[in-house]
Structure formats: structure tokens, C-alpha cells
Amino acid sequence: MTNFYTKAKDQISISVANLTGALVNGLFWLYLAATLDKSQYGEVGYLISIAELGFSFANFGIVALITVYGAKGEKIF
Numbered sequence: 847m848t849n850f851y852t853k854a855k856d857q858i859s860i861s862v863a864n865l866t867g868a869l870v871n872g873l874f875w876l877y878l879a880a881t882l883d884k885s886q887y888g889e890v891g892y893l894i895s896i897a898e899l900g901f902s903f904a905n906f907g908i909v910a911l912i913t914v915y916g917a918k919g920e921k922i923f
Contacts, residue, residue: 878890
């Protein structure tokens with residue numbers, strides 16, 4: 847039974863951390879919306895979306911790199 851409580855406690859901790867991060871992110875975007883003009887807010891969103899696209903490509907490459915080198919048994923870290 848203690849294993850169940852440990853897993854439940856871990857799940858609650860992860861959920862609280864995710865909710866806190868989402869709340870901070872939402873407050874950040876609301877703050878930006880209140881302080882910037884419409885065109886500036888759109889430009890910030892556009893630039894962040896370009897950065898996220900680059901991150902997605904880089905993240906895909908890292909996953910493939912770890913898979914290949916992990917299968918070969920080489921240490922990369």
C-alpha cells in the first residue's frame with residue numbers, strides 16, 4: 847500500500863508543477879498583452895513561433911542522435 851501512496855504523491859507533485867508552469871505562462875502572456883500594442887504582440891508571437899519551430903527540428907535531431915549512439919553502445923554524455 848505504501849507504494850501506491852508514493853506513486854500518488856509523485857503524480858500530485860508533477861500535476862502541481864505542470865499547473866504552476868501553465869499559470870505562470872498564462873500570466874506572462876496576459877502581462878505582455880496588457881503592455882504591448884497589437885502589432886508588437888503579434889510580432890513577439892511570430893518570433894517565438896519561429897524559435898519553437900527551430901527547437902522542434904533540433905529536438906528531433908537529438909532524439910535520433912541518442913537512439914543511434916545508444917544502440918551502438920557509445921557514451922555521448
